[in-house]
Structures are given as structure tokens and as C-alpha cells.
Amino acid sequence: MKEKQKGFTLIELLVVIAIIGILASVVLVALNNARSKGADAAVKSNLVNAVRQAEVFYNINTVAPETFTNVCTNGVVGGATGIGAFVLAAAKATGLSSYTTGGGGSTAVAYCNQSAGAWAAQAPLSTTGQMWCVDSSGKSIQTTTFLANAADYICN
Numbered sequence: 001m002k003e004k005q006k007g008f009t010l011i012e013l014l015v016v017i018a019i020i021g022i023l024a025s026v027v028l029v030a031l032n033n034a035r036s037k038g039a040d041a042a043v044k045s046n047l048v049n050a051v052r053q054a055e056v057f058y059n060i061n062t063v064a065p066e067t068f069t070n071v072c073t074n075g076v077v078g079g080a081t082g083i084g085a086f087v088l089a090a091a092k093a094t095g096l097s098s099y100t101t102g103g104g105g106s107t108a109v110a111y112c113n114q115s116a117g118a119w120a121a122q123a124p125l126s127t128t129g130q131m132w133c134v135d136s137s138g139k140s141i142q143t144t145t146f147l148a149n150a151a152d153y154i155c156n
Contacts, residue, residue, distance in 0.1 A: 036126035042093035043123050047134045050086035050121055054136060057082060068119045068136060072101045072112035083121065087112045090123035090132070099123070104147035107131055111147050118153035122146060 057071050063078030064070070070077045074084025084099070091099045091110035099110035099121075107130075110123040120135035125142065133147070133155035134140045145156045 039093045039095075040125045040127070040132075043090045043125055043132050044140075046086045046090035046093065047121060047123060047132055048140055050083040050090075051134050051138065051140065053081060053083045053086060054119060056080060064116065067116040068114055069116050070114065071119050072114045072121070083119075084112065087121045087123065090121075094124050094126060096124070102150035104149045104152050107144075107146050113147055113150055113153055115151070115153060120147055120153045120155055122155070 054068065054071050057077075057080040058066060058068060060080040061067070061069075061078040062080075065078075071082050072084055072087065073082035074088060075082060084101075087099045087110055091097070094110075096110055099112055101112050101114070103109070103111050104113065107124055110121075112121040113119060118136045120133065122131045122133035122143075124131055129144055131143050131146055132141070133143050135153060135155045137154070139155045141155050143156060
């Protein structure tokens with residue numbers, strides 16, 4: 001009598017490998033979704049912090065008191081820190097390396113526009129074509145429209 005060998009057949013091994021592959025793809029899709037939601041949360045958080053910092057800048061800046069002149073700077077002006085670091089952090093959260101001061105016209109660029117009386121900043125979200133925009137009036141919204149040009153200080 002021949003003794004039966006122990007082990008798995010090739011078909012059993014292939015079925016197990018296929019199940020592991022399916023489970024791995026489901027987990028990867030869920031992780032990518034969580035990553036994009038995390039990046040969007042970072043954009044929103046940084047731009048909301050920019051609103052708060054802009055108010056501090058308006059009240060403390062000694063070079064141009066009670067104005068938003070140079071608020072988009074990534075540094076200190078008249079003893080007050082500009083909002084540039086927050087706009088830059090929002091840009092980096094979605095994979096950009098910088099932001100543009102005084103511009104508009106693209107949903108693939110982070111912008112910060114400023115004048116003496118108003119300012120606005122926006123950065124793209126992970127959702128294609130969506131932007132998060134904040135401005136000096138306190139608006140903080142998700143939008144599909146972008147700042148049109150350097151003189152656009154209102155989120156729509």
C-alpha cells in the first residue's frame with residue numbers, strides 16, 4: 001500500500017494567494033482614501049490658522065499699522081509674522097513645493113493675494129478641481145472657483 005503524502009495542492013495554494021491579493025487591494029484603496037482625507041484636513045487647518053494669524057498681523061504690525069500690507073510674507077514684518085508659513089504648509093500638504101503671492105487662475109497652485117485692506121489665500125484639495133479658500137472677511141469655504149488674479153481678495 002502506498003502511503004498518502006501530506007501537503008497542499010497547487011490549486012489550494014493559488015486560491016489562498018488570490019484571497020490575500022484581494023484583501024491587500026481593499027486595504028490599499030482604504031489607505032489611499034484616508035491619506036487624501038488627511039491631506040485635505042491639513043490644508044483646511046493651515047488655512048484656518050492663516051485667518052487667525054492675519055488678524056494678529058493686522059493688529060501688531062508696526063510698519064503698516066492696521067493694514068494687511070505684506071500679510072502673505074513668509075517672515076516677520078514690523079514685529080508681526082505673516083501668513084506665508086501657513087499657506088506654504090497647506091500647499092505642501094497636497095504635494096506642492098511653494099505658493100504664489102499675487103496671482104490666480106489655476107486650481108493646481110496655492111495663492112495668497114494681499115492689499116492694504118484685504119487678503120485671500122487658497123490651496124488645492126486632493127479632490128480634483130476643488131480648492132479651500134479663506135479671506136480677510138473670515139470666509140473659509142470649499143470651492144471650485146479660484147482666485148482670478150492678484151487683485152482678487154474674495155472667496156467665491
